Amino acid sequence: MKTWKRLALPFNLLLLCPLCIQAQSNYKPGYVVTTAGDTLNGFIDYKEWVQNPASISFSPAEEGGAKQVFDATTASYFEINAMEAYQRYEGPVTMNPVKLEELNHTSTTEVDTMTVFLKLREKGKNMNFLSYTDKLKTRYFVQENNGGEPVELYYRRYYSSASGHAQLMTQKIYIGQLVVLAAKYGVPGLKRAIEKADYKDYDLNDIVSLLNGSTTSEIAAANKQIKNSRFYAGIALSRNVAVIEGKHPMSNVDKNSARFSPRITAGVDIFVNRHVQKMLLRIEATAATASSTLAKKESFYSSGSTSYTYKVSQQSIGLGPQLIYNLYNKDNFKLYVGLGAGIYYSHISDNTYTRQHENPSVSYEYKPTIYEDYFDIKPFWVAYTLRSGIILNKKYELSAIYMPPATVTQYVNYALRFSAATLGVNYLFSR
Known part of the structure; x- marks a missing residue:
């Protein structure tokens, strides 16, 4: 578990760092016609107006110019070019x-x-x-x-x-x-x-x-x-971890090893405003494999011990929505955070629990007790995701995604949970 905690720390930091960045202005070329009939050419702070704006911020220069605020009592018309x-x-x-x-x-x-x-x-x-x-x-x-x-x-x-x-x-x-x-x-x-x-x-x-x-x-x-959406596809490297919690011999393991496995992603982004692209709804589909091994050893009496091992392997597909918000939003560089949920279907190819007694002082060969299909794992399960990432030149997306532990069993006293940390790259086909 110490290895997992060391791996999770960079993901947590990456997810939290964007929160320290203030929302950026988005000045675009445009002009304002005042109620006095004057036309002012310059730049307008173009926001993702879900409702009609009550006022706008205007500047004669994209950066550093003196800002003016206009509302419907002082401006008769304004336009963000094209x-x-x-x-x-x-x-x-x-x-x-x-x-x-x-x-x-x-x-x-x-x-x-x-x-x-x-x-x-x-x-x-x-x-x-x-x-x-x-x-x-x-x-x-x-x-x-x-x-x-x-x-x-x-x-x-x-x-x-x-x-x-x-x-x-x-x-x-x-x-x-x-x-x-x-x-x-x-x-x-x-x-x-x-x-x-x-x-x-x-x-x-x-x-x-x-x-x-x-x-x-x-x-x-x-x-x-008029395209208010874009498609994307990508690959990722994911570390999926299984944990057992509650009243179970494997709830406190000595070793929890998980393999890094590939993940394929594809989906569509739907913009609130296709020009601003400050906020978007993402519908993502994933396909991945994962495997984990949990191990624990308990000693008893003078020289005897019992080793416990649990192995689980799965092949999963998932589909779900994500809400993504760009904290830093320029044409060629965007920095975002997101929150999502998904429903997953998993085929479990290995679900084995093994118990092995050992006692060197006894001249007896203990045979392992093996339980195949040990847990009754739900084929469908739901999980939430947190993500953060950057978009470069409107085409390339680098992301870090964390899925908190999701319960995949329905037992009363203990539970099997899956979690994952993922680094991925997507190619954006348009916009």
């Missing part, structure tokens, strides 16, 4: 909740007058498509290019008690709004597509693109170019 753009909006915003547990029991539309930044999702010849997301919900807007203001596409859910019991009602008012626009701009055959459209960004964005004169093939080609 990535995202937002425009100022002052007007009505619906405040009706859409989550089932928060729905109202009335069809009344709740509206607040707000001054906010709307995200510009498409800029077209007839109209623009925009959105506003806060902690309550996401709303979608269209703005005709005839000088009009953005108009929210209405979608409402509520409970009605007209039938004597609470009934979920959904009002897709946005369908009628879009049908009117299709008639106005002379886009034939669009009514059916509008009626099938959900209140989702990709459905509504496609409808607006058609209203702007795009063809279905052009829309499909544009959607294909």
Whole structure:
């Protein structure tokens, strides 16, 4: 066990070191148009905005420049070049909740007058498509290019008690709004597509693109170019350790040896924001082999002893999600930490417990007692993982992964547990 502790220490340090690094700014080229009409070229701190930003940080230089903060009262528009753009909006915003547990029991539309930044999702010849997301919900807007203001596409859910019991009602008012626009701009055959459209960004964005004169093939080609994910594959070297805990003769062993074994990994990363790549969800599949040997010797009487040995070998495949956050996030160098979970299936090829008595003072040859398939090991088991690593030049990933002990048996008084420490390298195929 001392060997294992010495090996685990570098992994623990590697996992903890990134926590000492503060989150970095992410200034990207862009510009701001102030409410006074001035255009300021420079750099904007581009964050992973899950909700529309209330304010932004602007600098005339990427590093070292004087910082300015703009909000919707001081800026009418800002854009991170070739990535995202937002425009100022002052007007009505619906405040009706859409989550089932928060729905109202009335069809009344709740509206607040707000001054906010709307995200510009498409800029077209007839109209623009925009959105506003806060902690309550996401709303979608269209703005005709005839000088009009953005108009929210209405979608409402509520409970009605007209039938004597609470009934979920959904009002897709946005369908009628879009049908009117299709008639106005002379886009034939669009009514059916509008009626099938959900209140989702990709459905509504496609409808607006058609209203702007795009063809279905052009829309499909544009959607294909938008990659919000990447695939990867790699190899790793893993040290897997088996331990027995509880009331069992092998709970305190003298020797616990584990072989280093190869591991193959493959998966997909899904970004919260494909441009920023600060946070991502990883779905990873693994295939690996592992083996461990536990040994213990107990002496008794004057010269007798009993040796205990347990050997376990397995071939495993696993699949599970991981949440990864880049603490240092530059284009050519990223430093991250992650937390994950996985379900594993193991084929146990060796599961042998041996007990051997010895006594040199007795002229008797003791035969070993061998128990094959000793533990009833669950074929499916769940484990958590901690990981830390770096990504170089958007293509190469080096990682250290630690899997805390996971129980693979169901006994009351003792348990067999597997843990692992892994060093790996992945190749990232895109992004």
